[in-house]
Amino acid sequence: MFSYKNNLIIIGLVFLLLQSCVPTRNVREVKTQLPESYQLEQGDTITSAHKKWNDFFTDPQLHTLIEQALANNQELNIMLQQIAVSQNEIQARKGEYLPFVNLRAGAEVEKVGEFTRNGAVEENLNIREGDAFPDPLTNYQVGLFASWELDVWKKLRNSKKAAVMEYLATVEGKNFMVTNLVAEIAGSYYELLALDYELKIINQNLEIQGASLEIVKIQKQAARATELAVKRFEAEVYKNRSERYDIKQQIVEVENKINFLIGQQPTVVMRSNQDFIEIEIDSVSKGIPAQLLQYRPDIRQAELELAAAKLNVQVARANFYPSFGIRSGVGLEAFQPKFLTSTPSSLLYSLAGDVVSPLINRNAIKAAYHTANDRQLQAVFEYEKTILNAYIEVANKLSAIENLKKSYDLKIEQVKSLNESIDISNKLFQSARADYMEVLLTQRDALNAKTELVETRKNQLLTRVGIYKALGGGWN
Incomplete structure (x- = not known):
């Protein structure tokens, strides 16, 4: 089993390999x-x-x-x-x-089949005692989402x-x-x-x-x-x-x-x-x-x-x-509008980083x-x-x-x-x-x-x- 340190070494070696493949061309002064x-x-x-x-x-x-x-x-x-x-x-x-920050607000409705994985879960799950799972299921979301490519x-x-x-x-x-x-x-x-x-x-x-x-x-x-x-x-x-x-x-x-x-x-x-x-x-x-x-x-x-x-x-x-990017978001999400303000239950947040590098077919x-x-x-x-x-x-x-x-x-x-x-x-x-x-x-x-x-x-x-x-x- 590889350790975190070993993973960093592998990533470094891959990076050095990619960097060695970068072409160089000198243009006269x-x-x-x-x-x-x-x-x-x-x-x-x-x-x-x-x-x-x-x-x-x-x-x-x-x-x-x-x-x-x-x-x-x-x-x-x-x-x-x-x-x-x-x-x-x-x-x-x-x-x-500069970072891109967007305001997103949306609403959606979804009806899934009864014999699907999500359908089976909804069939056997109650949100509260005596309340049936909504069908079709609605979803409401509002929040701020940011992305930033590190230069x-x-x-x-x-x-x-x-x-x-x-x-x-x-x-x-x-x-x-x-x-x-x-x-x-x-x-x-x-x-x-x-x-x-x-x-x-x-x-x-x-x-x-x-x-x-x-x-x-x-x-x-x-x-x-x-x-x-x-x-x-x-x-x-x-x-x-x-x-x-x-x-x-x-x-x-x-x-x-x-x-x-x-x-x-x-x-x-x-x-x-x-x-x-x-x-x-x-x-x-x-x-x-x-x-x-x-x-x-x-x-x-x-x-x-x-x-x-x-x-x-x-x-x-x-x-x-390689290009380095950071994505994050914070907002509110619920299946009914009245639950949007029920924090922290309706609170959502995310933070992710990614590295993308061209590998094959760099023509x-x-x-x-x-x-x-x-x-x-x-x-x-x-x-x-x-x-x-x-x-x-x-x-x-x-x-x-x-x-x-x-x-x-x-x-x-x-x-x-x-x-x-x-x-x-x-x-x-x-x-x-x-x-x-x-x-x-x-x-x-x-x-x-x-x-x-x-x-x-x-x-x-x-x-x-x-x-x-x-x-x-x-x-x-």
């Missing part, structure tokens, strides 16, 4: 190394990412649009609800490792911590969405200003071409020009008029894009009337690459998702171990464990990819800032030269020292150069928005 500076230049720790968007952008009309977008954008509001869902998940998992292996607590990490990752996802939304609003706003200026250039060019057309018509009447010259000038005027409607359509589409982002019906977007070319482009402080880990919401989101994945591995591993548990490890490795790669992408984005934008500045300076000189050549060609044409094709080509080159100048200026502004976003600014 994430690589977060970044260069000490951008573009092999000595950098400082001053970064524009710490600036709030309303300090980084100075246009009051743009401020209004961004504020409307942050309040009314549908995608952002959807993300806020996702955050609320993640917060509810924390509460749900927190409750799993010995921290499975439930790790599950709750994983939910917290996932919630924080969702918050960072919202911050990244805010960063993208601010950048998209600002980029669309500058694109709209650029289209307005292009339309202004087209209208100015049409005035110049209209005056040239009138001169050609007068020269034709004086036999100093041909019908061919008239038609070529007319064709150029029609071409630019057509382009004007293309630009107007683009303006409508960009306005409606902004209206969609700020969550309102299509309407005219209020914007600055400042000369687009004269908009100042302030410098941007790039800081050092290591600050991306601090300011980029998508990097912090990936980091938190990796932390949650590691905790989920611990949860999956704990499923191989599902193994699969869940391997899946958790695979997702952890996936989160490692995702984290590294996010860091690398952030660094490359900043490096590309820094290079673009330098090259666009040099390109813009050269285009300014090009436009200046072509504006002067227009006056020269018109004077030469009027004095019959240049043909109409020289005038046409000069005007066309000047228009193209001005359009390219506007496009370069727009790209400079968009690059400034892009570097602010790439550094991690805009969400705070």
Whole structure:
């Protein structure tokens, strides 16, 4: 006959045997190394990412649009609800490792066969002298019943911590969405200003071409020009008029894009009337690459998702171990309601503990464990990819800032030269020292150069928005 001590030894040996069968899988650590500076230049720790968007952008009309977008954008509001869902998940998992206490009240009636064990007992048993056993038998019960799984292996607590990490990752996802939304609003706003200026250039060019057309018509009447010259000038005027409607359509589409982002019906977007070319482009402080880990919401989101994945591995591993539970109850029970308060006769109570451990056919548990490890490795790669992408984005934008500045300076000189050549060609044409094709080509080159100048200026502004976003600014 086994003693109590021997039973404990056997249980311990069985537990050690089960624990030795738990699989182990190591996942490599994430690589977060970044260069000490951008573009092999000595950098400082001053970064524009710490600036709030309303300090980084100075246009009051743009401020209004961004504020409307942050309040009314549908995608952002959807993300806020996702955050609320993640917060509810924390509460749900927190409750799993606390005791469950339930109030139970019930009534039942039972009729058993006379030739059954219970029927035979009832037939020969009287509750009191002269009282027959009730048939059918009723039963009434009311009481409190509790159950509690002891979180010995921290499975439930790790599950709750994983939910917290996932919630924080969702918050960072919202911050990244805010960063993208601010950048998209600002980029669309500058694109709209650029289209307005292009339309202004087209209208100015049409005035110049209209005056040239009138001169050609007068020269034709004086036999100093041909019908061919008239038609070529007319064709150029029609071409630019057509382009004007293309630009107007683009303006409508960009306005409606902004209206969609700020969550309102299509309407005219209020914007600055400042000369687009004269908009100042302030410098941007790039800081050092290591600050991306601090300011980029998508990097912090990936980091938190990796932390949650590691905790989920611990949860999956704990499923191989035995689970310990405690069940208890206290209440009143009687076959008639009037006896419910007859204590201690109607008093009931219970206390039980159990240990459950997987023994045979643990395929599902193994699969869940391997899946958790695979997702952890996936989160490692995702984290590294996010860091690398952030660094490359900043490096590309820094290079673009330098090259666009040099390109813009050269285009300014090009436009200046072509504006002067227009006056020269018109004077030469009027004095019959240049043909109409020289005038046409000069005007066309000047228009193209001005359009390219506007496009370069727009790209400079968009690059400034892009570097602010790439550094991690805009969400705070």
